[in-house]
Amino acid sequence: MLTYDVRVWGIRSRNSKSAPFQLRWLVGGTQHQQPFQTKTQADGRRSELLSAVRNREQFDTKTGLPASELRALNSPTWYAHACAYALMKWPEAAAKHRVGIAEALTNVTPVLVTTTKGSPDPKLLRYALRSWAFQATRTTDGDHASRKDVTPPPDEVTAALRWIAEHSLQLAEVGESAHLRRALTALSRKLDGSRAADNTFRRKRTVLSSAFRYAVELDLMPNNPLSRIDWAPPQTDDEVDFGYVPGPAQARELMKAVQGQGLRGEHLHSFFGCLYYAATRPSEAAHLKRTDCKLPKHGWGELLLQGSRPEVGSGWTDDGKSYEERGLKRRARKSSSHLVGSR
Structure with a gap:
């Protein structure tokens, strides 16, 4: 007490x-x-x-x-806390969000270590973290558990996870300025060392901040240390270069070329048409059914958007499918949207 x-x-x-x-x-x-x-x-x-x-x-x-x-x-290691955080978020998170959490944690965990001596191959370590430590699956009891604790990983993955568990910083130490700056730098860079897009950095920083807030909730940290770090990512130019945006005539030529690629081309012709003319998200276009489309030969047509179907991979969904049926982004789960336009 x-x-x-x-x-x-x-x-x-x-x-x-x-x-x-x-x-x-x-x-x-x-x-x-x-x-x-x-x-x-x-x-x-x-x-x-x-x-x-x-x-x-x-x-x-x-x-x-x-x-x-x-x-x-009583502080756990950062690696142990990151595993616990990913597992805590898993049940209620959308499949895409699960991937985002795993990617952000995979970015920062290899740099929050006491030493890099004897570290595994970076590619192997990223695979072990993303696909085993920060991915969950159902147990025989119906609960969720880390994949590494349910299915025995390959020997090289086990060795990589053992190394990171033994050399991960204590969570109490992660709040130090030098460690936080290494973590933020890792989030702001791609694997090849080039700058990541601003939106990518902000999304991953949000995951890191959420992991720290969870530590505060568990009384493992006194406060979120990111709030006192004066750090900004390297500036990037995310402005769209209109020299590379296809105009209407070029878009028609591109879609016509796609249409000529057989049955798959016919499907993709409609898919890209929705993206270009109706400005739908790819996942919204993938969810459309024929009954959702009213397309007369002339005059105004209508698309009824009732959900989305993002492709994420079978390891991130609850039913093992490569996609997940979701509601429209930032809308109530059962809401719909009508798009009207002329041919």
């Missing part, structure tokens, strides 16, 4: 050759003591306790430690 009821007493001598000085303090009525070899050591520890009292920090009645020290003592 944590309490503000703390009294720190003076240092006293005792009959001991190995530790002749003793510091005593009272926490919530429970006495605690610590022996020291020199008075200087005892004075230093007393100053630390008094500083915690002045900072209005609570103390733990069982151990006698300030809350910050207790938090550091």
Whole structure:
């Protein structure tokens, strides 16, 4: 139990050759003591306790430690916390969001380590993290668990995950400025070292911030450390270059060429037509059915958007399909949208 009821007493001598000085303090009525070899050591520890009292920090009645020290003592590694966070988010997250969480955590975890000596091949480590540590699956009881804990990974994946587990920083250390800046830099770069798009960085930073907020919720961190870091990603130019945007005539030629590629081409002709003329998202166009389309030969037509079907891969969906049936983005789950235009 944590309490503000703390009294720190003076240092006293005792009959001991190995530790002749003793510091005593009272926490919530429970006495605690610590022996020291020199008075200087005892004075230093007393100053630390008094500083915690002045900072209005609570103390733990069982151990006698300030809350910050207790938090550091019980701190898991960043890797363990990241696995727990990904598993916590999995049940309620959309498949695309699950992928986004895994990608962001995979970006930062390899740089939040105590050393890079003996580290696995970067490509192998990314695969082990993304597809085993941060991917979940159902157990025989119907609950969710990390894939690595349900299905035995290949030997090389097991070795990679063992290395990262042994060399990952303690969560209490991750909040230090140098470590946070390495993590943010990793989020702002592609695998080839070039700058990532601004939207990509913001999306991944949101995941990192959410992981820290979860640590605060579990009382593993006092606050979200990102709020005190003055860091901005390298500037990128995300403005659309209209020299590369096809005009109506060029778009018709492109879609006509696609249409001539057989049955698959006929399908893609309609797909790209929805993207270009109706400005649908790819997942919305993939969800369209013939009954959702009213397309007369002349005059105005209509598309009824009732959902989306993003492709994500079978490992990220609950039913094992390569896609997920979802509602329209940023809409109520059963809402629909009408698009009207002329041919």
